[in-house]
Amino acid sequence: MSSLREDSVKLVLIFLALASIFQFILQFIFSVSYLPIQIPFQNVLTKLGQVGIYLGYLAIGIFSILSWKKVKALLPLGILLLISPAFTLINNYFTSPLWVMYEVIVATLGILGIAESFARAPVTSLVNLPTAFMVVLLVAAGLLVDISHVELLINYLFVFEVSLLSFLAYTVIWSSRNLSLRRASISYLASIPSLFAFLPIYFLVSSNRFMEIIMNMVMPSVFGIVLTNPYSLPLFVISLAIAIYLSVTIALSKNPYAGLGYFMVITTVFLGVNGYHLILYMVYPIIGTILLNMKEGKSSLVDVIRSKIQNRT
Numbered sequence: 001m002s003s004l005r006e007d008s009v010k011l012v013l014i015f016l017a018l019a020s021i022f023q024f025i026l027q028f029i030f031s032v033s034y035l036p037i038q039i040p041f042q043n044v045l046t047k048l049g050q051v052g053i054y055l056g057y058l059a060i061g062i063f064s065i066l067s068w069k070k071v072k073a074l075l076p077l078g079i080l081l082l083i084s085p086a087f088t089l090i091n092n093y094f095t096s097p098l099w100v101m102y103e104v105i106v107a108t109l110g111i112l113g114i115a116e117s118f119a120r121a122p123v124t125s126l127v128n129l130p131t132a133f134m135v136v137l138l139v140a141a142g143l144l145v146d147i148s149h150v151e152l153l154i155n156y157l158f159v160f161e162v163s164l165l166s167f168l169a170y171t172v173i174w175s176s177r178n179l180s181l182r183r184a185s186i187s188y189l190a191s192i193p194s195l196f197a198f199l200p201i202y203f204l205v206s207s208n209r210f211m212e213i214i215m216n217m218v219m220p221s222v223f224g225i226v227l228t229n230p231y232s233l234p235l236f237v238i239s240l241a242i243a244i245y246l247s248v249t250i251a252l253s254k255n256p257y258a259g260l261g262y263f264m265v266i267t268t269v270f271l272g273v274n275g276y277h278l279i280l281y282m283v284y285p286i287i288g289t290i291l292l293n294m295k296e297g298k299s300s301l302v303d304v305i306r307s308k309i310q311n312r313t
Contacts, residue, residue, distance in 0.1 A: 009066050013291075016059035017260050020284075022052025024267045031221040057081070057280060060287050070120065071290055073113035077283070080106055084279050094277045100147055103276050107139050110286035121293030124173050128292050130166040131262070134159045135269055135285045142272035142282065156225050156270060157232055157239075164239055164246075167262055170292075171246045175253045187252035194248040198241035206234045224270035224281075240266070261291030 026049020029039060039045070064078025080102070087093040087102070114132050118125060137159065141152045175184040201219075205212040216230050219237065227233060243266045251259025265288040272281040 005066060009063060012059050012063045012066065013256070013260060015055055016063060017256075019052045019056030019059055020260065020264050020267065022048045023056055023280075024052075025049050026052060027267070027271075028222050031218050053280065056284070060280075060283055063287070067294075070294065071113050071116050073109045073116055074290070077106065077109045077113060077286075080109070081279065081283055094146075094275075103143060103146060103279070103282065106279065106282060107143055110139065110283070111136055114286065114289050117290040117293040122295075124170065124177070125293045127166055127170040127173060128289075131163040131265060131292065132289050134163045135265060135289045138269050138273060139282060139286070142274070142276050145273070145275040151273075155228055156273075157227060157229075157236055160225070160236075160266075160270075161239060163265075164243055167243070167246055170258070171250045171253070174250060174255055174258070178255075179253055184253065187249050190252055191245050191248040195241050195245045197244050198237050202234055202237040202241065205237060223267070224273055226270075226273065255295045257291045257294040261288040261294075264288030264291070 025045050029042060029046055029049065032039065061078045061082040064074040064081065068075035068078070084102070087099060090096055090098070093099050114136065118129070118132065137152075137154070138156075141154065144150045144152060175187065179187065201215060205215050212233060213230075215237075216227070216233050219225075219233060220227055223240075225236065227236060243262065247259045247263045247266075249259075250262075265285045268281050268284040268288070272285075276282045
């Protein structure tokens with residue numbers, strides 16, 4: 001029965017990966033659609049993106065219910081997500097106190113789930129604490145907008161850079177501990193094409209001031225990030241390229257959970273800063289952070305603490 005559950009979780013995660021890619025494509029298309037440019041196969045990509053939103057919603061709900069034994073908070077979180085469409089029956093539901101209460105409950109369960117996932121994860125996963133801090137901070141920022149209409153003054157790019165550096169360290173540590181030098185080298189080299197998802201945009205904005213001004217509006221609208229300094233756009237773009245590269249690298253390094261998790265985080269974590277009218281923008285980064293810690297290791301943080309207590313007694 002346990003083997004069947006694990007196979008089901010893996011299948012659901014495949015659909016979640018596809019959904020994450022599709023809904024990210026939709027975010028990008030919506031953000032550039034007002035520009036005088038032609039997007040190849042725009043209608044098809046838009047429909048795929050819409051499918052991705054619904055597929056992601058179902059995949060996260062099913063994944064949460066199937067994985068509750070590893071992270072207990074996932075069960076009520078999955079149930080709450082699956083019943084969330086009922087709110088659409090309420091006129092202007094996103095302004096009602098009931099919706100705010102729902103957001104607070106989801107955020108609380110999500111934060112508890114993140115904490116539990118770190119407690120059950122290998123000790124090396126503690127390197128990802130800056131990413132967890134980023135997610136919790138931005139979830140709180142989105143809630144403040146909805147509850148008290150107050151916006152936090154944060155250098156979001158700095159928070160993202162710290163998260164990226166920590167994930168880089170985690171990728172290096174994971175590959176060095178779990179792969180041979182040959183296999184690790186293959187995973188790093190095979191992931192190089194993923195850099196070109198954003199590197200062309202970097203070269204474009206770094207050499208053309210007019211396009212930098214245009215992309216300075218497009219990229220923040222795609223990712224939801226607020227750039228306090230508009231001249232930091234090239235840094236943001238190259239950081240995105242590295243983030244995608246590391247996600248693919250660690251996925252090829254026998255840890256697809258972390259690869260998918262970080263991709264989910266970076267593509268959605270800033271989108272809820274202006275409030276959670278779409279609950280997926282709250283749940284996506286939470287589930288992504290939990291996925292960072294889903295790969296089982298030799299000893300978890302709880303095991304280490306328990307063994308030290310036993311040794312002292």
